[in-house]
Amino acid sequence: FDAPPGFNPPPVSGTFRWQTSCEHISNQPYSVVFKGLDSVSKTIPQLADLKTLKIKVVGPPPEDVQATAQLGVVEISWEKPYFCEDAAENYFFGFSVWRREGSNPFERDTCMPGLAGKGYTELIFITKQELNGRYYFKDTQVERGRTYCYRILAKFARISAGGYPYNLVESLASDEVCVQLPRDLPLITNVSVESTDLLAGNMKVCWSKPVASDLDTVINHGPYRYQVLRAPGLTGGTMQEIPGASFTANEFWQANDTCFTDIGLNTEGQPYHYRVDFYVKGLDTPLGATNDASSVFLSVGSTDQTNLLSWQEAVPWGNYRYDIFRKNDATGLFDSIGFSTTNSYADIGLINGKEYCYYVRSAGTYSIGGIADPLFNNSQENCGIPIDTIPPCAPVLTVGNLCTGQDGPEPDPPYENNLSWTNPNEQCGGSDDATTYRIWFAPTDSEPLGLLEIIDGAENTSFTHELSDGLAGCYAVTAVDSVGNESARSNLVCVDNCPNYRLPNAFTPNGDDQNDLFVPFPGWRFIDRVDMQIFNRWGNLVFATQDPAIEWNGRNAEDKELPEGTYFFVCKVYENRVGGTVLRENILSGYIELIRGGR
Structure with a gap:
């Protein structure tokens, strides 16, 4: 590695040389790390930057094959x-x-x-x-x-x-x-669609004659006959002789390269493949046959402002290029719009809802002398209408309520979950036509989401969900574009209740309408039920209920007034949560002072 020594004003260039050898050949690349240092002064720490370059050493190809x-x-x-x-x-x-x-x-x-x-x-x-x-x-x-x-x-x-x-x-x-190999048989060179139709389509089939010296025309003398056979599809099926597609010559010089037009075909709906049998000496059994060769069959799929072209063929030569032609509405002719070296092409920047028609021309070769090169063959014509099939990107959802510290109503119902989400038209590129949102909800995290609300207008990115029994539930939002494509669901947000349930330690059931009942502190919420048991000083059960409001009036189960004094309670609390009804981990217990005062 050659670079100027010491500090140099930028830009600084250097030359890296690596004399590789055959021993360096590897499946994995080598990593070369370049390190650059600044050098302002001796008192200021140096800063460094690293750059890694990967180099793969490959073996040279064998030569002169x-x-x-x-x-x-x-x-x-x-x-x-x-x-x-x-x-x-x-x-x-x-x-x-x-x-x-x-x-x-x-x-x-x-x-x-x-x-x-x-x-x-x-x-x-x-x-x-x-x-x-x-x-x-x-x-x-x-x-x-x-x-x-x-x-x-x-x-x-x-x-x-x-x-x-x-x-x-x-x-x-x-x-x-x-x-x-010695070409004592014809060689098929073309299977090209001449016209596209469901019933009246035409196909051109061409082949080259055998090489005379390979055939040995003295032994394999005339008369000679070519018979063209056809089967639907790219491959397979049973080949059938085509009526009128038999060509006879008494002398070999008359059995020339030949083209035949096969008519009355469904070239619009399917490809066809062909074979040419070769007969000598007027025999009924062929000396041999060409390889099978099919037409190029074009398919067109459509998406947003794009037609996706793909095609298939099964031919004995090698196709190395495909030219794509699109019909010009103004002239009625097909214009070349591009090419591909693979079996697919994307025509982009189109107008949704407008029909575009295409055909593909393949270019191939046998890579041997004496045969036309390149070999051009056309597919059938096929059309596609671009349509928006791309959904908007998924919104990003947040949910707030009084349990999350968000400003909201007092604990009394109705309760409110406040949803807000991002606008996909502003969030990600290529997603600019969202028009509607769908809000999905489930009361617990174990239930499937159901449609809760539809919000029109991409700019409307908030919703308040009012609930009477609690805040627990799971939400997701989807965006829908103008043609009905729905995005993936947003992130799932599950919010939980924040139960509040506390018990006092005294009450005065003396009939003055002040603290006459033992009840929870005000503001209790999101409680499904309780298992409340109250005992006297001797451990006898004097009161029990499952009502979260409790409302004990100081009497026992026989409705007799209990004396003033200290009572002990145990209370299991069952809370309404997003996972269902859940027993609170900490069981409430303590003492209650029953005071009647000066009654």
């Missing part, structure tokens, strides 16, 4: 020496060979080595086989007329004491090389 095809075999070779084959401690483990039918000319991502998700199958886990000064592999699991594409990966691994590899690391993939 070549493939040659013969009947029943493909031979693949690549450059020797490989750049990292002499890595220290035998870190280089070998090569793996990968294959797919049809090409996938993806762009290498240097941060994502390997071939996962690219459609290739690993033919051999590890090899170091050599032939004629090059690394070599023979693929014998091939079928004639097929196009195979190959890539090579280098592998690195640590070796355990027992000789087993671990911490396996893959290099970048080599360039792709494609070969076609």
Whole structure:
């Protein structure tokens, strides 16, 4: 790392150089920490700033991959020496060979080595086989007329004491090389929608003739015949010969590349896939057939100001680009609006409620000579109407009442819970059309929430809930936009009662209408019931009740006046809570002075 020494006025630049080697190849990135220090004076502490940079070292791809095809075999070779084959401690483990039918000319991502998700199958886990000064592999699991594409990966691994590899690391993939086995069969090149209709749709199907030298036209002489077959869907089903889709030539030079238009189809509602059988010498049994190939089938989903396009196809060539076309209402023509290298595209910034129509054109290749390149094929036309399906974001709810210290009414009912929440139109981006709120309530935390109230107007973000029996309950709020999309519920807020229940220690039941009854102190609330028992000095029960008001008049169960004196009580208190009726943890107990005075 080269940087100017000492203190320098900003900006300060430096150069970091790391001479990596093959031994540094790893699945995990390296972390490089840069530290900057200020230096104002010796008496002022230095301040520092840290910056971490992650660097991933990947293995280089194998070079100069070549493939040659013969009947029943493909031979693949690549450059020797490989750049990292002499890595220290035998870190280089070998090569793996990968294959797919049809090409996938993806762009290498240097941060994502390997071939996962690219459609290739690993033919051999590890090899170091050599032939004629090059690394070599023979693929014998091939079928004639097929196009195979190959890539090579280098592998690195640590070796355990027992000789087993671990911490396996893959290099970048080599360039792709494609070969076609002797092409003694036709090659299907196009399945393209010509017109979209439920009953009168048309499909263009094209194929290329076999290669004369591969076919050996002396042995496989004419007459020659192509027969086109069709089945609905992308794959599967039973192929049926298409009436009128049989093409015969007496001589091979007459059996040219051919296109056929298949009419009277439901191209609007489904895709179709095709195959071409090839007959020689006037026989009734085909010599062979092309691979199946389907049309591109487009689907359109809609959301807020957006149409979401996705499409599928099953073809033997590799599609590497998709151009998206949208119908221009002014001209009636389709304009190109973008492209994708995957099977999806989002058309954004649209007007909700307006219909937009599209088709997709795929561009693909077999990556072999003598075949048209690129291969263009159209999907059917499909339309979508953007509609707001995105709900507002959830409000944030708070609830206050006299139990939370919020100003409120006196303890006498009705009681009030004061709800307030945020306006989602102001709270989060992309949520600007909330018009209504729904308030949800349950009297206990074990019951499901039910709709309590509907509040119109996004600016109205408060509500007072009046209750006669207590404050306990659980609340949530949802926001609803102009087309009925409802947000997720807000945070659930459960508020509890704050029971108040205290008992005096004396009363005077002398008939003067002053303290004639033993009752709780004023302001008691949120009590479901009590279990009150009063005893005389000898431990005999003289009064009992479950009424929280108690209202003992100084008489016993036989309605006889009890003498003045000290009585003992025990009172279990059952409170109304958000969890239901709950026994208060602390049981009330103490002494009561019964005073009759000068009556």
